[in-house]
Amino acid sequence: MSTTPFLVASGVGHDHRTPAGPVGALDGVDLVADRGELVVVHGASGSGKSTLLQVLGGLVRPSRGTVLLDGVPLARSSEAELLALRRDRVAFVFQDFRLLPELSAAENVEVPLRIARTDPAERDDRVRAVLADVGLADHAAQRPDQLSGGQQQRVGVARAVVGRPGLLLADEPTAQLDSVTSAGIVDLIARLVERDGLTAVVTSSDDAFAERATRIVELPDR
Structure with missing residues (x-):
């Protein structure tokens, strides 16, 4: 078994391009995550949490520093390689769910x-299994507007993990949910990490996530 961390970010920084010139969004971030770890990222609004997830997931190339995913340097990867990485190995969970409203949960x-x-045939089996896993086996035919916020986020988590990724990136996944529903989402993600060996990086100010984290990364105010 490899002893190399699954995800390593070293000195990562990123500048947004604007008409007035580059604006720093992230600078000097270090992060390490092994397989089966839940890493929680804390930081005030504007500290670069969402940008960090985009960099870790290969959506944005960092202006500085390096990101290694399972030993692969993302900065040296072609656009085609990054597309394949995001399709096969990385999954995202969003604060605003981002479900397609015209489609059912399944x-x-x-x-x-x-x-x-x-x-x-495999697709149908995996969808049924993952919906059962997130507690929505009886809601497969319902559209998002027929589901509660917590149920919609469970669909979002199911969509993220159905492809069996190695890395799960979740951006404030409980921010729009009440405390009871939030606790259920925290438990769900933590259970998937522990059971399936996922590496998860979650941005959240939710204390419940911090209590389940194996590592916590603090981003400085900007």
Whole structure:
């Protein structure tokens, strides 16, 4: 078994380009995460938490520093390689759910498998299994507007993990939920990390996430 951390970010910084010139969004961030770890990122609004997740997931190339995902330097990867990485190895969970409103819960979950051209029979089996895993087996046919906020976020988590990624990136996944519903999402993500060996990096000010974290990263105010 490899002893190399699954995710390593060293001295990561990023500047947003604006008409007035570059604006610093992130600077000098170090982060290490092994397989099966839940890393929670804290920071005030504007500290660069969302930008950090975009960099770690290969959506944004850092202006400075390096990111290694399972030993692969993302900065040296081509756009095609980054696209394949995001399709096969990295998954995102968003604060605002980002479900397709015209699709059922099951259809939303199966979108990554359709993109990956998974065999239809396997696709159906995996969608059923993951919906059961997040407690929504009886809600597969319902559209997002027929689900509560917590149920919608569970669909979002199911969609993220149905492709069996190595890295789960979640941006304030409980910010729009009440405390009871939030606790359920925290438990769900922590359980998936522990059971499936996922590496998860979560931005959150929710104390419940901090209590379940194996590492906490603090971003300075900007």
